[in-house]
Amino acid sequence: MLKIEDLHVEVDGKPILKGINLEIEAGQVHAIMGPNGSGKSTLAYVLAGKDGYEVTKGRVLYKGQDLLEMAPELRAAEGLFLGFQYPVAIPGVSNIYFLKAAVNAIRKHRGEDPLDAIDFMKLSKEKAALVQLPDELTKRSVNDGFSGGEKKRNEIFQMAMLEPSLAVLDETDSGLDIDALKVVAEGVNALRGPDRAMLVITHYQRLLDHIVPDVVHVLIDGQIVRTGDKGLAMQLEKEGYAGVRNALQP
Amino acid sequence: MSASTEQIDDILKKGYDAGFVTDIEEEYAPPGLSEEIVRFISKKKQEPEWLLEWRLKAYRRWLEMKEPTWAKVTYPKIDFQDICYYAAPKTNENAPKSLDEVDPELLATYEKLGIPLHEREVLAGVAVDAVFDSVSVATTFRDKLAEVGVIFMPFSEAVQEHPELVKRYLGSVVPVSDNFYAALNSAVFSDGSFVYIPKGVRCPMELSTYFRINAAKTGQFERTLIIADEGSYVSYLEGCTAPMRDENQLHAAVVELVTHEGAQIKYSTVQNWYPGDENGKGGILNFVTKRGLCEGARSKISWTQVETGSAITWKYPSCILKGDDSVGEFYSVALSNHRQQADTGTKMIHLGKNTKSTIISKGISAGHGQQTYRGGVKISRGATNARNYTQCDSLLIGDKCGAHTVPYVDVRNSSSKLEHEATTSRIGEDQLFYCRQRGLSEEDAVSLIVNGFAKQVLKELPMEFAVEAQKLLGVSLEGAVG
Numbered sequence: 152m153l154k155i156e157d158l159h160v161e162v163d164g165k166p167i168l169k170g171i172n173l174e175i176e177a178g179q180v181h182a183i184m185g186p187n188g189s190g191k192s193t194l195a196y197v198l199a200g201k202d203g204y205e206v207t208k209g210r211v212l213y214k215g216q217d218l219l220e221m222a223p224e225l226r227a228a229e230g231l232f233l234g235f236q237y238p239v240a241i242p243g244v245s246n247i248y249f250l251k252a253a254v255n256a257i258r259k260h261r262g263e264d265p266l267d268a269i270d271f272m273k274l275s276k277e278k279a280a281l282v283q284l285p286d287e288l289t290k291r292s293v294n295d296g297f298s299g300g301e302k303k304r305n306e307i308f309q310m311a312m313l314e315p316s317l318a319v320l321d322e323t324d325s326g327l328d329i330d331a332l333k334v335v336a337e338g339v340n341a342l343r344g345p346d347r348a349m350l351v352i353t354h355y356q357r358l359l360d361h362i363v364p365d366v367v368h369v370l371i372d373g374q375i376v377r378t379g380d381k382g383l384a385m386q387l388e389k390e391g392y393a394g395v396r397n398a399l400q401p
Numbered sequence: 402m403s404a405s406t407e408q409i410d411d412i413l414k415k416g417y418d419a420g421f422v423t424d425i426e427e428e429y430a431p432p433g434l435s436e437e438i439v440r441f442i443s444k445k446k447q448e449p450e451w452l453l454e455w456r457l458k459a460y461r462r463w464l465e466m467k468e469p470t471w472a473k474v475t476y477p478k479i480d481f482q483d484i485c486y487y488a489a490p491k492t493n494e495n496a497p498k499s500l501d502e503v504d505p506e507l508l509a510t511y512e513k514l515g516i517p518l519h520e521r522e523v524l525a526g527v528a529v530d531a532v533f534d535s536v537s538v539a540t541t542f543r544d545k546l547a548e549v550g551v552i553f554m555p556f557s558e559a560v561q562e563h564p565e566l567v568k569r570y571l572g573s574v575v576p577v578s579d580n581f582y583a584a585l586n587s588a589v590f591s592d593g594s595f596v597y598i599p600k601g602v603r604c605p606m607e608l609s610t611y612f613r614i615n616a617a618k619t620g621q622f623e624r625t626l627i628i629a630d631e632g633s634y635v636s637y638l639e640g641c642t643a644p645m646r647d648e649n650q651l652h653a654a655v656v657e658l659v660t661h662e663g664a665q666i667k668y669s670t671v672q673n674w675y676p677g678d679e680n681g682k683g684g685i686l687n688f689v690t691k692r693g694l695c696e697g698a699r700s701k702i703s704w705t706q707v708e709t710g711s712a713i714t715w716k717y718p719s720c721i722l723k724g725d726d727s728v729g730e731f732y733s734v735a736l737s738n739h740r741q742q743a744d745t746g747t748k749m750i751h752l753g754k755n756t757k758s759t760i761i762s763k764g765i766s767a768g769h770g771q772q773t774y775r776g777g778v779k780i781s782r783g784a785t786n787a788r789n790y791t792q793c794d795s796l797l798i799g800d801k802c803g804a805h806t807v808p809y810v811d812v813r814n815s816s817s818k819l820e821h822e823a824t825t826s827r828i829g830e831d832q833l834f835y836c837r838q839r840g841l842s843e844e845d846a847v848s849l850i851v852n853g854f855a856k857q858v859l860k861e862l863p864m865e866f867a868v869e870a871q872k873l874l875g876v877s878l879e880g881a882v883g
Contacts, residue, residue: 199838222837224843227839243856244849244853
């Protein structure tokens with residue numbers, strides 16, 4: 152599904168990612184953990200194609216294609232979804248209208264007919280229930296005046312609607328209380344499947360209690376320093392990133 | 402400038418599809434303005450003596466007036482002696498009696514613009530008056546409207562058929578000496594639409610006028626007069642386009658509305674005059690005076706405008722709230738792209754008791770576009786318990802455009818309540834990236850964000866118009882107007 156080879160990325164001339172190697176297969180959930188400033192969000196943005204991130208070395212293959220050559224909307228149409236850490240508001244554009252435009256843009260890319268209003272409403276009701284997103288929120292302007300938790304639930308709702316092949320979830324747990332975290336995690340779990348891969352980026356182990364990953368990577372200072380199973384996350388919780396750092400000292 | 406701003410710029414640099422020229426033989430007055438030209442126009446229209454005198458009075462006042470310079474717009478000096486003040490398709494010499502007699506070339510022109518004039522093809526429920534350069538070429542559904550007593554006809558015919566109404570109301574809201582361009586219009590206006598809704602009648606269909614400037618070096622000076630008698634209601638729409646030409650062309654219209662007791666006029670405009678090219682060459686200079694008088698108690702005038710065209714827009718549709726409990730509304734979306742400049746807004750003049758006004762203005766600037774909202778709210782001494790709510794929002798696209806807000810408030814009665822809200826925002830790269838990450842192209846994303854911004858105003862438009870306006874906002878930004 153996704154193969155990252157020796158990826159180096161700079162922002163304003165400053166190296167942030169320094170040789171990332173990562174391979175995710177369909178059906179797998181990978182977690183990336185790391186302290187602030189380690190490059191987690193940069194990796195998410197580079198995969199989604201945001202401006203301002205310069206790839207100086209390496210390549211990324213997505214479904215066998217050169218991902219870095221593709222425009223952001225093409226990556227989305229090909230099934231790459233980014234759950235944003237800070238989803239932006241779009242005043243005056245209703246959530247549901249926005250999603251309909253997105254769903255139909257992606258369907259068009261796949262050569263499918265646009266969903267009509269009735270089918271779309273049916274689908275959106277079903278998916279909104281998944282993350283317990285109140286009907287009222289689907290009608291409000293995109294993320295406008297949403298609480299932190301509502302924004303994150305809305306991201307997962309969008310993911311459910313767009314049915315991506317690869318979902319990159321950037322700190323989906325930040326700003327969530329424990330109840331909201333459960334709801335979001337349940338939503339994510341319901342979307343796990345043999346054809347779908349996920350890359351879950353987080354600070355804390357607590358999210359991984361609810362979304363159990365197949366593989367855990369630790370990202371420090373732009374490099375993946377450890378890779379293991381969910382036990383690695385537990386260990387991190389106990390010893391902290393400092394523990395990993397110390398273990399790495401020669 | 403970041404990559405993404407450059408991409409927006411690319412989207413913004415495109416064409417104008419209403420810019421074609423109709424190849425038709427037209428009759429012109431020689432260029433220049435003089436008493437002879439005013440007499441020539443009046444004679445062409447076979448006008449009564451009183452109207453000629455009225456025009457001449459306006460012309461003499463105009464000679465003494467100076468071009469206004471207070472607006473925040475710059476444009477090359479207009480040579481009023483280099484403009485032609487009358488142009489009419491030759492076939493119109495003897496005005497056609499029915500649509501079958503209208504020159505097919507003209508019908509094709511309107512067809513191309515998406516305004517079919519054949520009644521059977523017209524959107525059900527919209528009557529159209531088509532004004533081509535200086536004359537009205539076709540008015541649909543006149544007979545059907547006449548059945549309920551609604552008068553909807555070219556202005557020049559109203560002068561002949563309903564002189565008493567024209568004489569009573571012409572200049573009653575915008576006097577000849579009101580301002581430089583209104584005086585010019587009063588001297589040389591050629592045609593336009595006339596509407597009268599009798600007492601208690603709810604006009605059974607939307608009325609609309611479609612203005613088209615075709616001839617080169619010609620000004621368009623139309624005059625619209627709408628009277629809603631007691632307890633009546635009418636919704637009126639106007640649309641405008643012009644060919645792409647390298648020279649600027651002058652458009653100076655006057656619109657007067659009068660509502661009697663309990664009557665309501667809803668006036669909607671979608672203005673798409675040729676805006677000039679991306680370097681600011683050519684385009685329509687749009688100097689328009691629009692004013693409504695809420696003469697009777699509990700009457701209401703509502704202006705809704707979507708202004709996407711013209712090189713220069715100078716326009717302040719206003720309401721004089723004379724009747725007690727009368728209501729004035731102004732909903733506006735103005736977009737300036739490339740080198741377009743818009744100085745637009747409204748004046749709400751509260752005279753009666755318990756009068757209420759609402760102003761919602763949305764300005765969108767892109768490219769090197771400049772937007773100014775200029776609004777005046779005046780509460781006079783007698784306007785007890787008057788209320789005004791004003792909201793001005795500006796949206797900037799790119800980093801070379803500008804938005805300015807100039808609200809004037811003059812309150813002479815302490816029982817009044819006024820509110821003013823204003824915001825300025827920029828289409829963020831984060832917003833664009835968010836939309837693109839969800840699969841929308843950059844063009845669709847800009848259009849989505851802009852339409853979201855303008856929604857509060859667009860929802861005030863009649864349905865068919867709202868769809869057209871929404872598309873127009875999208876294409877004015879992406880270019881391919883069609």
